[in-house]
Amino acid sequence: MGRIRTRLAEPPFARAEGRIAVRQMIELRTQIVSLYALLSVNACALAFTHLGLTPPWLTLACPAVFVALCAARALHWWRLKPETLTEAQARRRLRLTTVLAIALSVGFVAWSIALGAHGGPYEQGHAAIFIAITVIGCIFCLTHLPVAAFGVTLVVTGAFLIHCLTSGNGVFVAIGLNTTFVTVVMVRILANNYRAFIELTQSQFEAQRLAEENARQALTDSLTGLPNRRAFFQQLEALASADGRAPFALAIFDLDRFKPINDSYGHNAGDHVLRETGQRLAAFAGAEVAVARLGGDEFGALIRRPADGAEVTAFSTRICEALRAPIWLGETPVVTGCSAGLALYPDAGRRAAELFDRADYALYHSKLNQRGRTTLFSQEHESAIRTERAIEAALHGPYLVHEIEVHYQPILDAGTNRVVMVEGLARWTHFTLGRIAPDRFVAAAERCGAIHRLTTLLLRKALADAARLPPEIGLSFNLSSHDLTSSETVVAILGIVRESGFDPRRLTLELTETALMRDFERAREAITLLQALGIRIALDDFGSGYSSLSYVHRLPLDKVKIDRSFMADLSSRQGERIVATILELCRNLDLSCIVEGVETADQLAILRRLGCRYVQGYLIGRPMRMTSLLERLGETGTGPDGGRAQRLSA
Template identity: 35%
Template sequence: MHSLLTHQLARVTDNSGDVDVAALLDMVSQAYTEADLDRRRTDHAAQVMCQEMEQLNTDLYRLAHRDALTDLANRGLFHEVMARQLARAQDEGDSIAVFCIDFDRFKNINDTFGHHAGDLVLKQAAERMRKAARDCDTLARVGGDEFLLLQIAISQPQGAAQLANRLIKELAEPFDIDGHQTYIGGSVGIAVSPADGTNVDELIRNADLALYQAKEAGRGTFRFFEPAMDLRMQERRIVERDLRKALPAGEFELYYQPTVNLASNRISGFEALIRWNHPERGLVAPNIFIPLAEEIGFIVPMGDWIIRQACATAAQWPDDLSVAVNVSAIQFRNPGLAQVIVSALAASGLRPTRLEIEITESALLQDKDTTLAILHQLRALGVRIAMDDFGTGFSSLTYLQCFPFDKIKIDRSFIKDITENAGSLNIVRSIAALAHGIGMTATAEGVETEDQLRSIISEGCTEMQGFLYSRPLPILEIERLFLSKLRVQGIAAHTVAA
């Protein structure tokens, strides 16, 4: 500013060297005004920069501690809050409860409506759960559809049970997706300090074990942690370890159950069903190891083995017998499935028309386009396709429009009550008529009595399968009881024709 004043001073000095005082005062005032404006501009810029830094710090904190979609706490913040509240509870002699919450059918939302719809449901669900809890409780999203909730200062487990019921009730209500209503439901596992754990990791782990048991109990419910759950989880880990060893150890075996044509009363084929011969446990039930295999992804190599083994075995049967193999939704997500089937047919020499692939509606629900593309590939080869457990899903009829199935297998739940329940009888009648009208085979599953057999025949079913005719049996028994007789009949028929 000094150089500026020197320059301006020369402008207000006349030829005699006298200074124009008024002009000088005006000049000084102007200089100070400009200097003040410069200072103000500098202060404003500094203020803006400070505000931007504060906002950046706020944003960074939110990114580090909050879930971007729901604005709930994330795992890191939940652990911090829980550690503080656990220390407080230990000092004051009260309890906290940790809830593990998981949606029951959320994946179907993503697969059916897309991830945008899934995000809408997550936001709605988060808001409902937030309202069900108290302001002092902490709700966090820690995974896709996985949530943790911390309930503080509880004196009795009943308070945790009441909150769990509120959460389940809220999640059971329909969700609106762009004008469409859909349902997910939820399951809850609860661990309470100090009985179920004295540190953050232990309590969350035990709440997760309780959640697993809630899902095992049928979903849409809650369970408190019990020490026996830990033992069951350890047992599950042992079974998982043994399951992974079973394939290379040759412990799997295929059993076969006959399918009978009701018009000719002759066997038309066999369904291949896997069994596990454990070296110590003996025969392990399929309902124990198959869900576990699906959960850990082992169903893919196990399913590949089933396809190859079934084709190789069926290739030794009379030419008019088919073999059916169940293929899970997880196998259809494996891009190599079609090639596995093609390779199994080529290696065994089995005609494609003698192989039948059975799928359930869940395979189409989870990735409809990919599954249909694979089905069309297989159908082009000549492989027959059957929809299993027909009538139990919400969209069974819709899928019949998407793909020309060769066979509908009517779920055993309808056959079980067919002689006592008019509703079941009408459903079987309708499915059989539908199959007949569009040129499909209608197979009744789970036929166990003569009365059931008479009912399915009168209602127009094409085939039957069930304990009334035969249980699933190992191949040596199938050979002894059925195949040897069929071969003799085939030779006799060929001799007569000749």
């Protein structure tokens, strides 16, 4: 009994699973229509050969009923759309088909045997052929429903074999046995074919499952479980190109303080922060809101059918507030902060890329001017973008070399009261755009890939001017955050310095914390290469970032420039202590220290009392052209002292 149950559980006899059942229905649709056509034609042919030899109900009524039933079922299957059926519906229809097939087989075999009892040997032979063809046709046409095929075969072949064996006619006995043998062989072939069909279908399902899983993984961020950048842009493209073009909003969120948290607590803590942020953002997702992680600490959202800009701005502000809530790292709470940029379709743009750029610009505006808030892209921003594009075009234009120049601000040795260095500062006056702020055109150069050209052009100009300085006065030159991570720019800087003939030991290159954060290892390699030529390295704006002290410890620096922001509170006891602490740190690390932003005589006096050696600011002198600087230096002799410092000021 155990072997029988096992055999019945094998594919040809097992109940069709839902997904297999639908596939069976699809395969059966055309085959069963052909089967009913075959049965109808054969039944009519058999009835025709027995006309006048049997009662009319056998040759007219019965065939009419059979043909009507076959036509009705064939029409039903022809209209059927199996791919629209559910799993349960497919299984129910397969069971119904099996029952009807067996019922029709009983009727057809009984009718054909009844006809065989009339007429001569030809008519009886025709009846036998009809039964054999019926079995073969059923086996072939019901291949994908083996339970029905086996049921029909068992009914028809069994009844026909019994009829032949009990006929007493040797020919009919031979025909019955021969038909049974052929049927058994064909049933075995059917079983093998169906088993192959099941295996093929299952392998296709598995391949489809794996493909869907791969597609899902390709569109999912592995850390947060949110849709990734690719999925986000697919949805954005679909919304921007959809029929009807319903309005929607694109929001980009950026964590303001993720970088220092990641640096201070480690990458595992950073991953925890991102996962928690993803969970909080996912709570806002719904039928009208899709969220995603765009990369790093940047997230995005698509808001369908917003009422107006005020509503979607308020919604984005609520998201920012949720993301600003403290995240616990063990027993330590950290606050990342969050800024957002918004762009509305179609007001801010009609193409996906254009819309994303507008939202990104609004985010940039938030982080620059109102960190922690949401900025909605407006016409004012559109005008700013046009100006930025004009600046970018001018950076690649032929007139840049004539329009841009270097001004120089003196740096004073407070101990000897002599100017010992000048800092080169870029100034650009465009013939149509007018004067452009350095932070603006440097940022534009970094965005549009013109920073290499800008840096090398300014360095050549600065070194040419510095050659006119007295040999005891050095030159300080600022590098962009992109320069240190570009091997091409570093090699070019070395080549320019060598070609200029300017003593590399008189040259100081100033780096910001941002430059070091881009790629610390490459920055350290570049610093080592520059110092090998004799160039000095200074960390600019010390104290304004999160990791300045870490870089002082980890890098072979020569100088530190204290950020001008510390001068605002220098007159207070607390402010004086902070500056004194930084000065003491530099002395302990054997680093030269330059204080920026000195604007009053009182500030200079305090710094001298604290033992500060080098100072820079408007009190010492404003940035000016080299010719003006040389004239002022000639007028003041060795350097500014009290009234002299005023005279050196512009």
